[in-house]
Amino acid sequence: MEIKNIKSTNIPAFFDQMIKSGKVVIAPVLKKSGKVFFEAVQSYDQVSTDYIQTGFSAKSVVFPKVEELFSFKKDDEGIEITNNLHTIPETVVWGLRPCDASAFNYLTEFFLKENPDTYFTARKEKTTLIAISCAKADNACFCTSVELNPGSTSGSDILLTAMGESVYIELITEKGKAAVETAASLFTPGEEKSKEEFLAKVTSVFSMDEVKVRIKTAYDSAEWKHASMGCFGCGACAFACPTCTCFDIQDEGTQDSGKRLRCWDACGFGLFTKHTSGHNPRTNQTERRRQRLMHKFKYSVENLGIVSCVGCGRCIRNCPAHLNIFENILSVTK
Template sequence: MADKKIIRKSSLGELFKKIRSDGKRILAPVDRGGKILFEYVDSPGSIAPDYIQTTLSAKDTLLPRCEEMLRFRTEQKSVYLEESLNRPEPTLIFGVRPCDARSIAVLNAVYLINYTDDIYRQKIDTTTIVGVSCAKCDEYCFCTSVGGSPGDTAGSDMLLTQMDNDIYLAEILTDKGKAIAALAPELFAEGGDVDKNKHCADVPVRFDVKDLSKRLPGVFEDPVWIAQSLRCIGCGTCSYVCPACTCFDIQDETDGNRGVRLRCWDSCGFAQFTLHTSGHNPREVQSQRWRQRIMHKFSYQPDQLDVIGCVGCGRCSRTCPVDMNILQHITDILEVH
């Protein structure tokens, strides 16, 4: 049961100072000419005042667009590993939307279950998530259709919900959340026994995700995938703005006899994604790649990892250059008989 307190918005500056003194850097959404990006801030004054969703998700911190896996040097025919410089810095991410916080369960399922990825584990261990509930949504949001909600606590260490102009409900959810509250207990007051839902956006349920998962294998060969993806141009925008896409590519960069191995985001939208060395490509056309995106999120991941690979943030639909709208496409797939 979460510990519920209230904190004044005007107290956040003091809290941020305590967090910084505690040795954590703070990432928060900042408005950069219409783009809302997570950037380092020292005070809440820099935070974007009004936004539905950040342009990129908080994934870029936990699973960066590119990051060092190891360093090496070669001498004659031998390769020697050198100490990696990729050390996580203690970080607090403030202002994560509940859908994005929920996506951490998907990242965890891929990077911690079956095989523990040490680089990711160190990042997640040293990162604290302070979520902020959504008071607004738009036509692209569908968190409630995939198990979330605008005030969902999953994935957050602390969740703030704005009750009025100066009051946040603070739900302290985990040990990391408790540690943050303990930095300035005087800022957290009693009075958290309130109904937060009336302060959260109303996101209608648009489809039955269990029904979708059940029906997807049966429509694998349906022409619907071709019809939907004719206009897809095969970029990686949907995957890269997605908080729950986890695929990566490995690149070695060398300079003389020294080198770095990097893990970089990859996307099933690219023609090269599954291209084999032989030249054979099991997904040689865009419709097969588009199908893979939907199957992976709504069929394979629920089957194999017991997690839905989509949190309904709507970023892929908002940013797609050619208006591939995932919600509309899912609705259409459900109408295939």
């Protein structure tokens, strides 16, 4: 892997050069609420550098909350169908954490493995991920339990690790190298070295090998009731999650014009599995919570070979019922 270094004081110049080169740059921004969210910025002055994790993940860059798949117009000449794929800009996501970058591996498998999704492909091809290693963590973080760590390079195009007055740059992909080329004079060649002393300490809370085995027989565990206690199906866990991919298709318009939209959905919603007949095979929040956790740790492993939880902790921080996914996984697999 190619290594470079940059002085911390030159980071703003690198960042602003990417904007000058015409890219849309999405970065963490501190909001009035005191929380940090990703949004498009115009300069490094707007970027937050003091955060453990953003409120929402960056998945909306490749899988928007509401995405127009196509629109149509009908007149005497016929029907015209258009989409916006050609308008997707070159985009850089700056400052995502290694767990979130790793989530893009799962998203890629999910959207591309069997029936490649044109919309995801177009967005992913134009997206460069510049992740920043975690120097701090909180008690919701559990990346080390899902075989990642605060300095994982998996999924990133570039990983930055602050090391005192300089920043250690791991250039993981060709896209990452191209991003650095936009401001090549700011970088100096480096050598591989340990990042350990500069990374947050995240204690492992379970053994992934054991969970993978035990979850196979967890479906009938009596613990699911406790693991879902208080859940009222708000969907906050799924919307904040970097790997949740449920969506619904909505059509809007009249017989003369309209559009088809793809919108985030959540398996925690009561209507998610409701049939047109009125029958709902998942009748309560216990069954819905079990589905979400079994999907993360069992079904996605069986279907795609990947645990679809990266231990970012957002579902723990955002749950109004204070449910904790790793405590729940421990209880249903004990």
